[in-house]
Amino acid sequence: MSCNYAEGLSPYHDKGKLGLAEKFDSREEVNAKIQKLAKWISESKHVVVHTGAGISTSAGIPDFRGPKGVWTLEAKGEKPNINVSFNDAVPTKTHMALVALVKAGKVHFVVSQNIDGLHLRSSLPRINLAELHGNMFIEQCNQCDSQYIRKSATTTVGQKCLGTNCPNIRLNGRPCRGRMHDTILDWEHNLPEKDLALSDFHSCVADLSICLGTTLQIVPSGNLPLHTKKHGECGRVVICNLQPTKHDKKADLIINTYVDEVMEGVCKHLGVLIPEYTASLDPSKQSGPPVPWTILQSEVKRMRKVYEDLCCKGSKRGKKNTSENKGRGDYKSTKLKKPEENDKSNKVVDGTNVDVKSEDKLLPKTDTNMSTEEYQKIDVDGSPSKKIKVEKDEDSPVKDEIE
Numbered sequence: 001m002s003c004n005y006a007e008g009l010s011p012y013h014d015k016g017k018l019g020l021a022e023k024f025d026s027r028e029e030v031n032a033k034i035q036k037l038a039k040w041i042s043e044s045k046h047v048v049v050h051t052g053a054g055i056s057t058s059a060g061i062p063d064f065r066g067p068k069g070v071w072t073l074e075a076k077g078e079k080p081n082i083n084v085s086f087n088d089a090v091p092t093k094t095h096m097a098l099v100a101l102v103k104a105g106k107v108h109f110v111v112s113q114n115i116d117g118l119h120l121r122s123s124l125p126r127i128n129l130a131e132l133h134g135n136m137f138i139e140q141c142n143q144c145d146s147q148y149i150r151k152s153a154t155t156t157v158g159q160k161c162l163g164t165n166c167p168n169i170r171l172n173g174r175p176c177r178g179r180m181h182d183t184i185l186d187w188e189h190n191l192p193e194k195d196l197a198l199s200d201f202h203s204c205v206a207d208l209s210i211c212l213g214t215t216l217q218i219v220p221s222g223n224l225p226l227h228t229k230k231h232g233e234c235g236r237v238v239i240c241n242l243q244p245t246k247h248d249k250k251a252d253l254i255i256n257t258y259v260d261e262v263m264e265g266v267c268k269h270l271g272v273l274i275p276e277y278t279a280s281l282d283p284s285k286q287s288g289p290p291v292p293w294t295i296l297q298s299e300v301k302r303m304r305k306v307y308e309d310l311c312c313k314g315s316k317r318g319k320k321n322t323s324e325n326k327g328r329g330d331y332k333s334t335k336l337k338k339p340e341e342n343d344k345s346n347k348v349v350d351g352t353n354v355d356v357k358s359e360d361k362l363l364p365k366t367d368t369n370m371s372t373e374e375y376q377k378i379d380v381d382g383s384p385s386k387k388i389k390v391e392k393d394e395d396s397p398v399k400d401e402i403e
């Protein structure tokens with residue numbers, strides 16, 4: 001349950017703006033905005049959707065900062081009264097609409113802050129999904145970083161040991177000696193590198209970013225949609241949320257209504273059929289050996305090239321997008337760790353980390369592994385901007401923009 005998840009995190013005093021009043025557009029406004037969003041999706045070349053807890057409330061999972069959110073009620077000494085277990089929750093209309101839109105080629109990537117595993121369970125392919133704060137249905141090896149899908153939600157949060165061995169087999173035929181851990185970030189943990197890298201590249205390449213059910217207060221996740229605006233000459237940002245968000249002033253379109261209603265309307269306009277959730281397609285319900293969920297280095301490499309070709313080669317669009325540009329977390333401007341300072345880089349450099357490379361054996365292979373240099377570019381250090389946190393009010397426009 002998300003209450004238990006929230007209770008499992010370490011104390012953190014600044015959880016952002018809580019319990020702001022919800023706002024609803026009129027029926028006419030909603031219809032007109034849905035039509036406009038559908039038009040923009042069909043006009044766009046690269047659409048990225050950013051999702052937050054608001055897309056899972058209709059599955060019975062409370063959000064955090066809504067009027068009945070976990071943090072809002074916690075501040076009053078209360079707990080949500082509707083709170084389904086992660087194992088019992090099923091993907092919502094919005095989750096299933098995203099699967100259909102990705103399949104139809106209308107949406108290209110989903111960046112989620114949600115840990116409930118509902119994107120995975122909706123059968124959204126890993127190649128189209130980054131999970132920046134972890135996933136209750138994923139476990140990760142502390143030695144080779146391989147990720148596997150679990151058949152039930154983890155019993156721990158905060159990247160703790162689950163007491164099981166890594167199922168990965170090394171290239172030399174020997175089993176990995178690592179132990180499996182949950183993937184749920186605690187406050188100020190570093191975000192997962194490959195998920196963050198893909199999110200960054202896709203957000204920069206995107207000409208349309210759609211934010212669903214998030215107040216965009218957590219950094220760096222909440223700032224990613226702005227890459228589309230900042231780095232594209234005609235990039236658009238759409239926000240669909242009941243409460244005001246940190247970036248409302250920068251949005252080209254704000255839709256204040258339920259996300260399920262918006263996604264249903266959008267799919268109707270685009271002629272995309274939303275499938276029902278079926279357990280038979282849910283990867284967490286499959287019997288047999290553990291199913292891998294690791295992002296391939298080759299995919300990070302491929303997206304990096306797409307990003308460089310589109311944004312870094314003298315195009316007007318890319319001019320702003322060079323390493324001189326502060327604040328977008330450009331990997332070129334990120335301090336690289338020397339191999340001896342970084343265990344993972346070392347292992348890739350000398351080729352002995354067969355576990356990292358052997359992940360490519362487990363999933364469809366589309367490209368070659370990254371070079372050492374490229375791996376190190378992605379293998380960023382634990383700079384503050386890569387840690388999960390709420391931006392402090394005095395440093396952030398949150399206060400001004402929301403109030």
Ligand SMILES: [Zn+2]
Pocket residue numbers: 141142143144145146166167168176177178179355
């Ligand atoms: Zn392992």
